Amino acid sequence: MPATPLTVVIFGASGDLTARKLVPALFNLHRRGRLPAGTRVLGVSRTQYDDNGFRNELQEKISNFFRSAGEEWHETEWAEFAQCLHYVATDPTAPGGMVPLQNWFAEKEGPAGGQRLYYLSVKPELYPSMSTVLGEAGFAQENGGFRRLVIEKPFGHNGATATELNRTLHKHWQESQLYRIDHYLGKETVQNVLIFRFANTLFEPLWNYQYIDHVQITAAETVTVGSRAAYYDTSGVLRDMFQSHILQVMTLVAMESPGRYSADSLRNEKMKVLDAISVPKVNGKPQVVVGQYEGYRSEKGVPAGSKTPTFATVKLNVDNARWKNVPFYLRSGKGLKSRYSEIMIQFHCPPHLMFPLPPGEVLQCNRMTLVIQPNEGIHLNFQAKVPAVDGVRLQPRDLSFSYKDAYAGQALPEAYERLLLDAIHGDASLFMRSDEIERAWEIMDPIIQATEAADAPDPEEYLLGSQGPADAVKMMAADGRTWHALP
Numbered sequence: 001m002p003a004t005p006l007t008v009v010i011f012g013a014s015g016d017l018t019a020r021k022l023v024p025a026l027f028n029l030h031r032r033g034r035l036p037a038g039t040r041v042l043g044v045s046r047t048q049y050d051d052n053g054f055r056n057e058l059q060e061k062i063s064n065f066f067r068s069a070g071e072e073w074h075e076t077e078w079a080e081f082a083q084c085l086h087y088v089a090t091d092p093t094a095p096g097g098m099v100p101l102q103n104w105f106a107e108k109e110g111p112a113g114g115q116r117l118y119y120l121s122v123k124p125e126l127y128p129s130m131s132t133v134l135g136e137a138g139f140a141q142e143n144g145g146f147r148r149l150v151i152e153k154p155f156g157h158n159g160a161t162a163t164e165l166n167r168t169l170h171k172h173w174q175e176s177q178l179y180r181i182d183h184y185l186g187k188e189t190v191q192n193v194l195i196f197r198f199a200n201t202l203f204e205p206l207w208n209y210q211y212i213d214h215v216q217i218t219a220a221e222t223v224t225v226g227s228r229a230a231y232y233d234t235s236g237v238l239r240d241m242f243q244s245h246i247l248q249v250m251t252l253v254a255m256e257s258p259g260r261y262s263a264d265s266l267r268n269e270k271m272k273v274l275d276a277i278s279v280p281k282v283n284g285k286p287q288v289v290v291g292q293y294e295g296y297r298s299e300k301g302v303p304a305g306s307k308t309p310t311f312a313t314v315k316l317n318v319d320n321a322r323w324k325n326v327p328f329y330l331r332s333g334k335g336l337k338s339r340y341s342e343i344m345i346q347f348h349c350p351p352h353l354m355f356p357l358p359p360g361e362v363l364q365c366n367r368m369t370l371v372i373q374p375n376e377g378i379h380l381n382f383q384a385k386v387p388a389v390d391g392v393r394l395q396p397r398d399l400s401f402s403y404k405d406a407y408a409g410q411a412l413p414e415a416y417e418r419l420l421l422d423a424i425h426g427d428a429s430l431f432m433r434s435d436e437i438e439r440a441w442e443i444m445d446p447i448i449q450a451t452e453a454a455d456a457p458d459p460e461e462y463l464l465g466s467q468g469p470a471d472a473v474k475m476m477a478a479d480g481r482t483w484h485a486l487p
């Protein structure tokens with residue numbers, strides 16, 4: 001726990017992420033008594049507010065979010081929490097723009113100093129200039145208290161820009177001061193992958209090529225791009241979802257157990273997986289299918305002939321002894337049938353089956369599904385005998401664990417609560433290191449380039465509310481496999 005007073009400084013304080021995620025997470029941490037005593041939250045952006053104006057603006061937005069999500073609004077606790085909210089209107093990147101911040105800290109912290117967690121919740125183009133002006137103003141120097149910088153994704157647009165961003169950050173910041181956030185890793189069910197694998201003896205012996213046929217990782221959304229269309233069109237699903245969220249989940253599924261639970265031990269093991277990933281090719285091209293939901297090109301801000309994919313599937317290998325010949329199929333998209341994320345482990349079929357199957361019926365071999373959202377849980381699918389006095393009929397059934405049932409009345413913490421608290425405590429286990437980011441781009445760049453090449457076919461259109469484009473099904477069928485259907 002920090003010994004001297006903590007200030008969480010949010011750059012981009014008048015923006016969407018601040019109101020929708022960051023301040024609600026800090027408010028909930030305050031309600032749970034998890035914020036260090038005397039914590040201040042300082043909002044910084046160019047919009048003119050005074051402290052009270054900022055507090056009122058946030059109260060209105062956040063109480064509406066709580067109510068529209070059917071959650072109770074805690075008026076009294078908010079009034080108490082709001083006292084720690086402060087605001088400075090400035091553009092730190094403009095000439096003299098750091099002065100109001102320097103004055104604020106001189107007044108509030110005084111000579112005793114304090115701990116500071118800076119959060120860059122501004123558009124990515126500002127990360128280099130903002131981290132630099134902070135560094136130049138001495139805001140990275142840990143004289144008496146920690147100085148940490150949280151950076152939101154996206155971390156670059158490709159490998160070259162990510163490397164350049166890291167280089168710029170490292171001019172003023174030590175790697176240990178940098179917290180690159182991927183909120184997916186803050187999800188309880190994603191962290192549970194490690195507990196499930198490494199705190200149980202039951203599954204780990206099966207977790208390899210001898211028993212596993214393939215792995216599917218899915219992150220499906222029903223929402224379309226909506227008001228983010230103009231931004232999204234410059235990114236697309238491969239950058240937006242695969243480069244960080246999905247590859248990060250894949251590392252947790254595939255990694256070896258670190259010797260101890262520490263940020264660098266964990267990240268070293270994740271890095272080994274990223275290092276071992278290869279992209280299988282057919283006719284010299286990566287195995288990737290891209291799609292676009294019907295109507296995407298008519299979204300406001302999307303150019304008429306846009307080839308930006310809103311759906312993709314990618315096949316990857318992990319070239320090590322554990323995962324020999326076990327493909328990982330990754331899938332993500334918008335405008336799909338359901339909002340559903342899972343890791344599906346498909347085990348091999350029994351080498352010999354003595355039970356006759358009805359003509360045309362294929363055995364559904366064991367599979368384990370770790371559902372990340374919604375209805376978080378774990379399902380083990382196995383064959384059972386249908387009760388009958390004659391004959392033997394098999395039927396796949398589920399052995400299920402559901403968070404909702406197991407922890408009834410206990411809401412799963414929001415990812416941002418967990419991650420902000422970890423950053424305050426200096427635990428970087430769930431944040432990404434520079435080498436992970438750069439290697440992830442190294443994997444994704446050739447795949448993205450293949451889909452963006454001048455001679456690349458247009459993304460296949462798929463119906464809103466569907467399972468995605470037909471080519472994704474064909475890609476699996478060519479390998480003699482099928483997708484686990486979206487529920």
Ligand SMILES: NC(=O)c1ccc[n+]([C@@H]2O[C@H](COP(=O)([O-])OP(=O)(O)OC[C@H]3O[C@@H](n4cnc5c(N)ncnc54)[C@H](OP(=O)(O)O)[C@@H]3O)[C@@H](O)[C@H]2O)c1
Nearest residue numbers: 012013014015016017045046047091092121122123124152
């Ligand atoms: N929203 C999400 O759900 C989400 C999810 C994942 C990642 N992210 C990432 O989080 C970051 C913030 O996203 P957002 O949706 O909150 O964006 P946003 O709504 O556009 O907010 C950007 C903020 O930056 C401020 N700003 C712009 N230029 C500034 C400057 N020179 N000095 C100080 N403040 C400045 C803006 O306020 P003023 O105009 O008042 O200065 C505004 O408060 C982005 O990098 C985004 O990619 C967002």
